[in-house]
Amino acid sequence: MRKTIKLFVAVLLFSAVSGGLLAAVKSATQERIEYQQIKFVKGPAIQEILKGCSNDPLTSRFKIQDGKVDRSFFVGVFDGKPNTVAFESLGKGFGGDIGVVVAVNLNTDEIVGVAVTTHRETPGVGSRVRSEPAFVRQFKGQPIQDPFKVKGDGGKIDAVSGATVSSRGVCGAVVASAEVYKRLKASIAEKAKSIKS
Amino acid sequence: MAKKTVFQEFKKGLWSEVPPYRLVLGLCPTLAMTKGVDNGFGMGLAVTFVLVCSNVLISALRKVIPKDVRIACFIVVVATFVIIVELTMQAFTYPLFLQMGIFIPLIVVNCIPLGRAEAFAYKNGMVASFADGLGMGLGYTISLTVLAIIREILGNNTFWNHEVFSSGFQPFAFMVTAPGAFVCLGLMLCLMNMLGKK
Incomplete structure (x- = not known):
């Protein structure tokens, strides 16, 4: 009995020290990791869909608390007005969550652009939702509150051939972002105004 | 005398017990991460x-x-360092982290750190263990890099993402696929055995 307790305490001590150490490393690197993710994954996508804006959307960003999560919004300034916001939502793909950045015009509620950021779809098949620009271009100019669906489900979006599940995931992410947009529009518009043009 | 032993502990990882070719350990990342020299290194x-x-x-x-409970303790120690590496890579070399992805956490169950802990570090002093770890690690790095150089040049016509032969060389795409990795590793093992026989 005494021996069992000794073993138990040994493993417990090891795990406790390890846990504490990892928590320290995690909190020390968290900010940099977030920055790297913005720079290498979301950054190129956001700059792509906000092309032509006169500011740097990666620095003109703000956060809004939505329930339990903090959401980041990136503002694009067009014609001297901060009238476009881009933000990320998730949809269920074939191999896990698909991250999709959607940019919306605050005045017309129309989609300015859509881009896929992180995904774990099959390379060469599902991954084409990211690599084929013609697919995400279909969302451009549509009202954000449209119930986007692929044609096979009775919608109007042409799925990437052979990648219906991944295409469905992207549609799902856009629909999810429409819900976020609807829920938070007032505070988004409020905060976007304060971005200097 | 003691100094010589330490050096021998270091040296054995580089040639006579080099992990993937002599001990044939840690093969999963050896096969998966040698598509490019940057990944392998x-x-x-x-x-x-x-x-x-x-x-x-x-x-x-x-x-x-x-x-x-030594194995449980070993795994906790190894896993802690692996996660430190993973977080550090995410913070400083993000593009490399994106390519290596799942293989970083998998170092935890890689036979090499656990095997060295059980076979060597648990029975020897700190200096010898340091030499053993460094030797094994560098031997592993060199092995992966050599395999990656062969595969990347033949399969992709690049070295560290730079083109090697300007024209007239048709890349042998088979080398960068999974079966190519097995064939290439098999040939390396064969070569090592021939060299070892004398």
Whole structure:
């Protein structure tokens, strides 16, 4: 009995020290990791869909608390007005969550652009939702509150051939972002105004 | 005398017991991460760091770790260092992290750190364990890099993402696929055995 307790305490001590150490490393690197993710994954996508804006959307960003999560919004300034916001939502793909950045015009509620950021779809098949620009271009100019669906489900979006599940995931992410947009529009518009043009 | 032994512990990892070719350990990342030289080299360095740190720590604590739960303790130590590597890579070399993805956390169950902890660090002093870890790690790094150089040049006509032969060389795409990795590794093992026989 005494021996069992000794073993138990040994493993417990090891795990406790390890846990504490990892928590320290995690909190020390968290900010940099977030920055790297913005720079290498979301950054190129956001700059792509906000092309032509006169500011740097990666620095003109703000956060809004939505329930339990903090959401980041990136503002694009067009014609001297901060009238476009881009933000990320998730949809269920074939191999896990698909991250999709959607940019919306605050005045017309129309989609300015859509881009896929992180995904774990099959390379060469599902991954084409990211690599084929013609697919995400279909969302451009549509009202954000449209119930986007692929044609096979009775919608109007042409799925990437052979990648219906991944295409469905992207549609799902856009629909999810429409819900976020609807829920938070007032505070988004409020905060976007304060971005200097 | 003692100094010579330490050097021998270091040297054995580089040639006579080089992990993937002689001990045939740690093959999963050897096959998966040698598509490009940058991947292979990065993976090797990550393993080296984990190996050196876990070897030294386990050797220092070898009198404290109870024999009955040593494997559990080893895994906790190795996993801690692996996650430190993973977070550091995410913070500083994000593009490399994106390419290596799942293979970084998998170092935890890689046979090499656990194998060295059990076979060497738990029975030897800190200096010898440090030398053993460093030797094994560098041997692993060199092995991966050599394999990656062969595969990347033949399969992709690039070296560290730079073109090698300007024209007239048709890349042998088979080499960068999974079966190509097996064939290439098999040939390397064959070569090592022939060299070892004399």
